[in-house]
Each structure stands twice: as structure tokens, then as C-alpha cells.
Amino acid sequence: MKEYDYSLDAIKGISCILMIMAHIPLYFNGNERVFQIVAGLAPVLFFAVSGVTTTLQARRRSFRSMISFYALFVVIGFSYNLMWRPDIQAFKIMDVPQIIALGVLSVYLLEKYLKPPLYLYLLLSLIAYSVHGFIGHRIPDFPLKSVLFTETIGFTYFPWMFAFVAGIFAYRCNNRVNLILALCAGLLLAVVSYGGVHETDFVKYNMSVQYLLLSLVVLFGVFYLFRRKKSYASTNLILYFGKHSLLFLFTHLFLILAFDRLGLGRLYIVWMWGLALVCTYAAMRILLWLGRYIEHYMDHPVPWVLIVVGVVAVPLVTSNRDFIILAEAVLGILFSLNYKKLSSLMSASPSSRPLPATQEALHDQA
Numbered sequence: 001m002k003e004y005d006y007s008l009d010a011i012k013g014i015s016c017i018l019m020i021m022a023h024i025p026l027y028f029n030g031n032e033r034v035f036q037i038v039a040g041l042a043p044v045l046f047f048a049v050s051g052v053t054t055t056l057q058a059r060r061r062s063f064r065s066m067i068s069f070y071a072l073f074v075v076i077g078f079s080y081n082l083m084w085r086p087d088i089q090a091f092k093i094m095d096v097p098q099i100i101a102l103g104v105l106s107v108y109l110l111e112k113y114l115k116p117p118l119y120l121y122l123l124l125s126l127i128a129y130s131v132h133g134f135i136g137h138r139i140p141d142f143p144l145k146s147v148l149f150t151e152t153i154g155f156t157y158f159p160w161m162f163a164f165v166a167g168i169f170a171y172r173c174n175n176r177v178n179l180i181l182a183l184c185a186g187l188l189l190a191v192v193s194y195g196g197v198h199e200t201d202f203v204k205y206n207m208s209v210q211y212l213l214l215s216l217v218v219l220f221g222v223f224y225l226f227r228r229k230k231s232y233a234s235t236n237l238i239l240y241f242g243k244h245s246l247l248f249l250f251t252h253l254f255l256i257l258a259f260d261r262l263g264l265g266r267l268y269i270v271w272m273w274g275l276a277l278v279c280t281y282a283a284m285r286i287l288l289w290l291g292r293y294i295e296h297y298m299d300h301p302v303p304w305v306l307i308v309v310g311v312v313a314v315p316l317v318t319s320n321r322d323f324i325i326l327a328e329a330v331l332g333i334l335f336s337l338n339y340k341k342l343s344s345l346m347s348a349s350p351s352s353r354p355l356p357a358t359q360e361a362l363h364d365q366a
Contacts, residue, residue: 048167
């Protein structure tokens, strides 16, 4: 059995902490704004690790079980979209859950049926960006264009697929290559930014070359650092967040929105970051404790049907923004606490047997 690789949890944990810095709904100038821009790269790390863990799932999961699970992942994931945009327009926007589903299924097909050589993953990451940068804006409108190509907001297939495949390369290559690529990307970033740095160059949705290069610096640099580290304390807070990153995704966002609603945005930004981090950790501990009392109900399809119906129905039956945010947060947290149960339901078969706990954790998607 392969030894559990804590570096993936650590990278996801770093991504979680960056999310808090990026998601405080305030605009800042100076050093704080620089931190917010860098923190906005959190999805790059999250998607990169998702690509890696998908290669591990490809060895044991059927395509039918994968597509069934991620179809529901997309729909239930709209609860996250609706927390950000509490109206029916949220269903038209690709956000983190939807691009994870597309990226994971793409990597699964690559790894399961094509088994490309390592260098091809690096090449595919550059192709994914090139399609966005040189082709996407020239293509006329068609029904799925907002899913495939970035317009103004949302995570679309091009260019964000680059992070999934680049993560696989960063995980499998000689670790010194990660350091070299991080330095090369940093050098190229300095060259293309010569003559001035403009904040508009670092807007993630309509990704610029500068944003891509900064993303690659962070991606390869973080993989280099955490692959070098051979041991982690079991009580490490970063590992805790990484292990429960899907729960973190919903919990931290709900708390940040609640703080903003209560007018706490007047606090100094560093205090806001600290408050959100501490409260998210405490809330996660409580939610995981409460989750033990409901998890046995989630072994059956009926609760999942109700969750799916609830996610879709709430914004259709009410326009109260606070109620939509609260209801979708509850549904999203229920999902994040029990998504492994849903995955088991999707892959259940008469001959299936549970994997040992450590190996199952190794394949943990979120």
C-alpha cells in the first residue's frame, strides 16, 4: 500500500488560508492589496491537487461512477455559487465546483484511457492557456461558450484546465524541475512586466499572460517546497484545513458573508483575516462533531434527492438574499460533510469492497 502523502493535504491547506485572504469582501490598496492578489491564486493550488488525486482515482473508479458523482457535484455545487450570488443568475456562472467537475473528468479520461507521458501534461497546461489567449475571443457565440471560454466572470474550461494538468506534472516530475520552472516563470514574469505593473494584468477571470506566469510561479514553487518536506505533525492546522477542504470552502464563505452583513468590515483587514480563520476552524470542529450524528442517514438516496431539489428550488421560491445564503450554506455544508457517502452510493456494486482507511484517504478528492 502506498504511504499516505500529506503534502497534498498541506497544499490544499495553504489554498484554504489564501481563500480567506482573498474572499474578505473589501478592496484594499498598498501591501494588503498585494496580499489579496496573491491570495487570489488559491484556486490554482486547489485545482492542481484535484488533478493529482484524480490520477489516483482513475485506477479504481469506473467512468460511470465518476460521471454520476460529478454530475451531482455540479448541481449541489451551485449552493456555493448561490452564496456568492443569491439569485437564479448564479446557475449561469461556472464557479469552483463546476470547473472541478470538468477538470476532474478530463483528467480521469486522460489517465484512464490515454496514459500520456509526463511531459505531455506540461504541454497540455500551456495549450489550455493558449486556446484561451489566442483563440477563445475570436470564436463567435455558441450555447456552451460561457462554459468553455472566459468572458468576464467565472471559472471556465479554458484557461483553468491548465492548473489540473500542471499539478500532475508538478507532482510526478523530479522536484528540482519544479524549482527550475518556478524560477523560469518568475523571470518571464519580470520580463513581460518590464516597464510597469498594472493591477488589471492580475485579474484572474480573463487571465492574462502575467497572471498565468504568476500562477506557475506559485504552483511549481509550492509543490517544490511541500514535496521537500518529508514529515508533518498530525496536529498541523494546515493539514486539518486541507483534509477537510470542501467543508472549509462552504464554512469560511458563510462566516465571511455573515461578518460583512454584521458590519464587521470596518475592522482592520488583518484582524478580519484572523477572525475569519479562527471562527472557521472552530465552526469546522463543531460541524464535524455534529456530522457524526447524521452521517448514517446519508447512506440512502432520499436525503441526496432532497439536497439536490433544495439547492435548485430555494432561489426559485424566494428572492430573500439572506435566506438564500443561509439555506444554500446549510445544504452545501451537509454535502461537504457527507460527500464520501454520495461517492460510495455512485460506485456501489455487489462486488465492491471498501478500501483500507489510509488508502481511501489518499484518494480523497476534496
